[in-house]
Every structure is written in C-alpha cells, then in structure tokens.
Amino acid sequence: MSGSPARPAVAVVGGGVIGLSCAWQLAESGCQVELFDPAPGQGASHAAAGMLAPVSEATYGEEALLAAGLASAQAWPRFAAHLIEASGIDVGLRQEGSLLVGHDPDDAQQLRRLGALLERHGLEAEPLTARQARSLEPALSPRTASALSVPGDHSVDNRRLVTALTVAAERAGTRLHRGPAQPVMQGGAVVGVRHPGASAVHRADLVVLAAGVATSSVAGLPAHALPPVRPVKGQILRLRGAAGLLSRTVRALVSGVPVYLVPRADGELVVGATTEDVGLDRRVTAGAVLELLRAAAAVVPEVGELELGEALARFRPATPDNLPAVGLTDVPALAVATGHHRGGVLLAPLTAQAVVSLALGRPAPAAAGPLSPTRFAAAVERSAS
Numbered sequence: 001m002s003g004s005p006a007r008p009a010v011a012v013v014g015g016g017v018i019g020l021s022c023a024w025q026l027a028e029s030g031c032q033v034e035l036f037d038p039a040p041g042q043g044a045s046h047a048a049a050g051m052l053a054p055v056s057e058a059t060y061g062e063e064a065l066l067a068a069g070l071a072s073a074q075a076w077p078r079f080a081a082h083l084i085e086a087s088g089i090d091v092g093l094r095q096e097g098s099l100l101v102g103h104d105p106d107d108a109q110q111l112r113r114l115g116a117l118l119e120r121h122g123l124e125a126e127p128l129t130a131r132q133a134r135s136l137e138p139a140l141s142p143r144t145a146s147a148l149s150v151p152g153d154h155s156v157d158n159r160r161l162v163t164a165l166t167v168a169a170e171r172a173g174t175r176l177h178r179g180p181a182q183p184v185m186q187g188g189a190v191v192g193v194r195h196p197g198a199s200a201v202h203r204a205d206l207v208v209l210a211a212g213v214a215t216s217s218v219a220g221l222p223a224h225a226l227p228p229v230r231p232v233k234g235q236i237l238r239l240r241g242a243a244g245l246l247s248r249t250v251r252a253l254v255s256g257v258p259v260y261l262v263p264r265a266d267g268e269l270v271v272g273a274t275t276e277d278v279g280l281d282r283r284v285t286a287g288a289v290l291e292l293l294r295a296a297a298a299v300v301p302e303v304g305e306l307e308l309g310e311a312l313a314r315f316r317p318a319t320p321d322n323l324p325a326v327g328l329t330d331v332p333a334l335a336v337a338t339g340h341h342r343g344g345v346l347l348a349p350l351t352a353q354a355v356v357s358l359a360l361g362r363p364a365p366a367a368a369g370p371l372s373p374t375r376f377a378a379a380v381e382r383s384a385s
C-alpha cells in the first residue's frame with residue numbers, strides 16, 4: 001500500500017498456516033490485526049505433512065516456484081526459532097534432510113532424471129547405492145533399487161506449528177474471531193470485513209484473503225480480482241508407534257506411485273499423500289488408504305506393524321501455473337495469499353514477509369515478485385484482445 005498509515009489496520013480472512021503466519025508477522029510489525037476463521041488451523045494445515053522440501057519437489061519448468069521455495073526454506077530456521085521464543089511451543093523442526101528412494105528399476109530411472117535436474121540447478125543432492133541408503137535408514141526394504149540424499153530438505157510438525165502460530169499471533173496483539181467474514185466494498189475499494197448477515201463493519205486499511213481453496217469464491221468482490229484456485233484433494237495417514245523407525249523424511253516412488261513417510265518426534269509417522277482432481281469430495285476412500293499403505297510398506301516393511309491412527313482428506317489450493325498468488329489485487333486495499341498447493345508450510349515465511357512488506361509499503365522480497373495475483377487478470381485481458 002502506498003502512503004500506508006504508521007499502524008495499518010489489517011483484516012486477515014483465513015486462519016491456516018498462511019493466514020496465521022501473516023497475522024503473527026503483521027502484528028509483530030506494529031499492524032492492528034484481526035483474523036477471521038470459523039475453525040482456525042483445521043483445513044489443509046491440519047493434514048499437511050510439514051515438509052520443507054523445495055529440492056525434492058523441484059519440477060521441470062517451475063523455476064519461479066523453486067526460487068520461492070528455496071528463499072522460504074532459507075528463512076525457516078530463523079522463523080522457527082523466533083516462533084518458539086514468541087509462543088513457548090516447540091514446532092518440531094527436524095533438520096536431518098530427506099532421502100529419496102526408487103523402489104524398482106523404473107523408479108530408479110525417474111530418480112536419476114530428478115538428480116540430473118537438481119544438478120543442472122546446482123542443488124545439493126547425492127546419489128546413493130541401496131546399501132548406502134540402508135546404512136542411513138536401516139528400516140528401508142532390502143528391495144530398494146536406488147536413492148538420492150537431499151540434505152537441505154527438512155520438516156516441521158504442522159499441528160504444533162498451527163498451535164504456536166495461534167499463540168504467537170494472539171500474544172503479538174492479533175484479535176482472533178472464530179467465525180466467517182466477507183470483505184465490504186465502498187466506492188470501488190475494500191474498506192473492511194463483516195460477518196455474513198451482520199451490519200457492523202470491521203474497518204481495515206488492508207484485507208488479506210488467505211482462505212485456501214475458498215479464496216476464489218469469496219462473496220461480494222468482482223470475480224476478476226480473485227485468483228483462480230482449484231481444490232486438489234490429498235488423502236493422508238498418521239501411523240503411530242514408529243519411534244526410531246526413520247530418522248529423516250523418506251520420499252519414494254513405488255512402481256510409479258509417489259509416497260512420503262515423515263517421522264515426528266512423538267513416534268507418529270505421516271504417510272501421504274494422494275493427489276486428486278476430484279473437486280470438493282471430502283471422503284476418505286478405502287482405495288486411497290490401500291494405495292498409500294501398500295506403497296509405504298513396500299518402502300519400509302515395518303509399516304504394516306504400526307497402528308493406523310488417522311486417515312484424513314483435505315484440499316490443497318492450486319492455481320493454473322502452480323505458483324501461489326500473494327500480493328495486492330487490482331481492487332484497492334485487497335490482497336490475497338493463497339494458491340500454495342503442495343507448499344503452504346514451506347512458503348509461510350516468505351508469504352508472511354511479502355504481506356508485511358505490502359502492508360507497510362516496503363519492497364517485497366524478490367522471490368515473491370512472480371507470485372503477484374494480477375498475473376491472472378493480465379492473462380484474461382491478453383486472451384480477450
């Protein structure tokens with residue numbers, strides 16, 4: 001915002017990891033923050049695996065996403081230390097790196113392709129023989145074909161993170177409203193939010209929509225202002241009794257089926273996740289549980305002995321180009337922070353930094369430049385002309 005007041009009033013709509021991180025950092029930067037969410041932290045953030053893995057998730061043609069991920073990963077240790085200090089809650093940051101595993105020869109071939117891509121980008125990854133991989137993680141199956149060590153990709157406990165962010169945001173002065181809110185427009189600009197059906201307006205100099213997949217259908221706004229976000233369903237499992245089984249994240253391809261196993265300090269093992277373009281279907285399906293367990297047990301046979309603690313489904317908010325949408329829209333005083341797809345936890349520090357910059361009228365971090373939501377409006381205009 002140009003000409004920002006010294007202590008801007010900011011309304012954040014959405015209390016997942018993204019909305020909470022923005023609220024916390026905005027409040028710490030002196031803004032007057034109100035956050036609205038009927039069930040904070042219960043959407044995608046509740047199901048996330050918490051991987052901080054820009055290198056393991058690098059994909060051909062997604063250089064801007066890689067740059068954003070690397071910038072945010074670099075910010076994570078400081079973000080976590082600061083959050084632990086501000087909240088008094090350990091967020092379970094694990095910095096043992098990740099191991100990428102190919103189960104059969106075709107999977108090993110895919111892994112070699114990823115290794116070549118990482119090398120081209122100068123990213124740290126070391127090919128390992130199956131024997132070397134098993135000496136790092138003895139629980140791996142003897143049938144493991146090949147592996148790649150990615151020492152810079154870490155993880156954090158998503159649920160501890162949500163709790164810590166909530167505490168830290170409130171301690172820094174954020175007012176948390178456990179209810180929905182929709183933006184209010186006057187004279188072509190957003191002037192605040194109100195609870196649906198209520199007349200009282202919570203006035204704000206800036207409204208930040210951080211409502212995940214719900215962001216593109218927020219009522220009361222011109223449709224062109226909102227980025228197109230679609231739900232990508234992920235089903236994920238939490239297994240219990242896995243203390244000491246793995247010491248780092250293991251990501252594998254098992255006959256072409258991707259699976260990850262992320263250990264937590266309390267002995268939980270997060271096993272995920274499906275990637276389904278099926279709209280807002282909230283069901284946990286037997287087929288998904290079967291596929292995930294079959295793949296996970298092929299990688300780590302002891303998985304079959306663990307307790308099945310939870311199986312849940314949530315929705316990743318994805319944009320057409322897989323890049324998040326973070327920044328001011330073309331409606332004055334309206335910003336969005338959504339579309340983080342597979343990387344909401346990873347990208348939280350960068351997103352919060354970008355949102356604080358725009359609230360205070362400062363330059364945004366360079367890696368957040370390509371995330372501007374106005375790229376979608378520009379694409380619509382180009383295709384119409």
Ligand code: GLY
Nearest residue numbers: 234272273342343
């Ligand atoms: N970032 C992991 C997932 O979306 O499944």
